[in-house]
Amino acid sequence: MRRSVLSRPAPLAGVIVLAVALDQLVKWLVETHLPFHRPVDVLPMLSLFRTYNSGIAFSFLSGAGIGVLLVLTFCVIAFVLYLWRRTESRRWLSHLGYALIVGGAIGNLIDRALLGHVVDYVLVHTENYAFAVFNLADSFITVGACAVLIDELLGMRRDRRAQAEDPHD
Numbered sequence: 633m634r635r636s637v638l639s640r641p642a643p644l645a646g647v648i649v650l651a652v653a654l655d656q657l658v659k660w661l662v663e664t665h666l667p668f669h670r671p672v673d674v675l676p677m678l679s680l681f682r683t684y685n686s687g688i689a690f691s692f693l694s695g696a697g698i699g700v701l702l703v704l705t706f707c708v709i710a711f712v713l714y715l716w717r718r719t720e721s722r723r724w725l726s727h728l729g730y731a732l733i734v735g736g737a738i739g740n741l742i743d744r745a746l747l748g749h750v751v752d753y754v755l756v757h758t759e760n761y762a763f764a765v766f767n768l769a770d771s772f773i774t775v776g777a778c779a780v781l782i783d784e785l786l787g788m789r790r791d792r793r794a795q796a797e798d799p800h801d
Contacts, residue, residue, distance in 0.1 A: 638727035644716065647728065651735025655769040656742060662753045671755065678756055683765050684749040698748055705741045709734055725783035732776030739769035 637643045662682050666672065671679040716730040743750040752765040 636724035639721035647731035655739030681755040729776040729779030736769040736772030
């Protein structure tokens, strides 16, 4: 099978840099143009709402110190890069997922390191319920994790199909 271009370090780094740059650009626009804690309706169930998250996902560990969160983020990035390195070179969807996860993690890491919090601004809500406020970096992490999961499921399906075709393996 063909080797994924994202199994090579330079293209992977390119995706990561692009994700970080987009995330930081949007956060700069949010910080300079969006009012703090005042919703700006975009769609009936979607608003822009600038707020700050002092923890990680869904404000988890918001009471932990900035040093703990920075170390934890570095550990996550290192672990994802380890997984990327160990993933078969033909698995482009996983490689893309890992790049998006790392790009999103670095985007939020920059906020934490420079601001002491992460800038969040996307609010999905109904009349009676509001989902946690998130940002583009969080979306990259989520989409990346879904890409890896889908690739794993497709790989399991491929393996079962190959096993059924050659039961003597």
